[in-house]
Amino acid sequence: MKPTLEAVAVSTTFADAGGGRIAALDKVDARFLPGQLSVIVGPSGSGKSTLLHALAGIVVPEEGRIVSDAVDLSTLDEARRDAWRLTHCGMVFQDFRLIDELDALANTLLPAQFKHVRVPTALRQRAQSLLTEFGLPARSGPVARLSRGEQQRVALARAMLLDPPVLLADEATASLDAENGQRIADALLAVARTGKTVIAVTHDDKLSALADQRIMLKAGRVVTAEQTQA
Numbered sequence: 001m002k003p004t005l006e007a008v009a010v011s012t013t014f015a016d017a018g019g020g021r022i023a024a025l026d027k028v029d030a031r032f033l034p035g036q037l038s039v040i041v042g043p044s045g046s047g048k049s050t051l052l053h054a055l056a057g058i059v060v061p062e063e064g065r066i067v068s069d070a071v072d073l074s075t076l077d078e079a080r081r082d083a084w085r086l087t088h089c090g091m092v093f094q095d096f097r098l099i100d101e102l103d104a105l106a107n108t109l110l111p112a113q114f115k116h117v118r119v120p121t122a123l124r125q126r127a128q129s130l131l132t133e134f135g136l137p138a139r140s141g142p143v144a145r146l147s148r149g150e151q152q153r154v155a156l157a158r159a160m161l162l163d164p165p166v167l168l169a170d171e172a173t174a175s176l177d178a179e180n181g182q183r184i185a186d187a188l189l190a191v192a193r194t195g196k197t198v199i200a201v202t203h204d205d206k207l208s209a210l211a212d213q214r215i216m217l218k219a220g221r222v223v224t225a226e227q228t229q230a
């Protein structure tokens with residue numbers, strides 16, 4: 001099957017405090033298929049979030065390519081990458097990036113506001129049903145007053161709102177108790193089974209156990225990339 005998203009020999013560095021460079025990703029190759037839940041695992045600082053951000057077109061690699069279908073994201077300017085992300089990719093950030101003063105529903109509807117002057121009723125209903133599915137009230141007051149686990153679930157609902165072909169999640173179960181963690185892990189797998197490409201950075205063994213593909217990074221390199229199920 002053709003990959004939806006592919007990293008080809010991707011390398012990138014960041015400046016370190018001493019004026020040198022840290023190799024965050026070093027010639028990383030990774031392929032992600034529609035219909036599959038892939039997890040990216042590895043020790044802290046191994047480059048997992050950087051790879052996810054590169055796949056989302058947020059980090060532009062210094063070398064190599066990020067290819068989405070026939071499009072090489074690395075050749076697009078920032079405005080085009082932003083446009084690509086809005087239509088192709090939902091992202092749950094490690095720090096959620098919610099707007100504190102808005103409630104759960106308003107945060108979930110944010111991507112719709114980039115696309116529509118007036119949010120269509122169907123999207124409003126979808127937002128409400130995603131929040132219900134994740135065990136959250138739509139009208140809960142400002143999200144700043146919610147627990148981290150609740151905020152994390154709002155971030156996932158927002159990422160899924162526009163039903164993107166690619167869903168990227170950075171530690172989407174990290175702040176959750178066992179029951180809610182399992183609920184989100186099951187939701188990510190269910191999204192993959194609808195034909196989407198789901199990629200999750202995780203330290204969560206339960207989520208990792210559900211994955212079709214497990215990519216392990218160490219010091220910016222892929223050490224293993226295994227298909228875990230037939």
Ligand SMILES: Nc1ncnc2c1ncn2[C@@H]1O[C@H](COP(=O)(O)OP(=O)(O)OP(=O)(O)O)[C@@H](O)[C@H]1O
Binds near residue numbers: 046
């Ligand atoms: N914006 C940045 N500026 C400087 N260094 C960075 C930046 N982002 C990441 N790094 C460095 O790049 C390396 C990889 O970081 P990354 O966040 O991708 O790791 P990670 O595997 O996701 O870690 P964790 O599991 O702790 O979230 C680390 O050495 C980190 O300090």
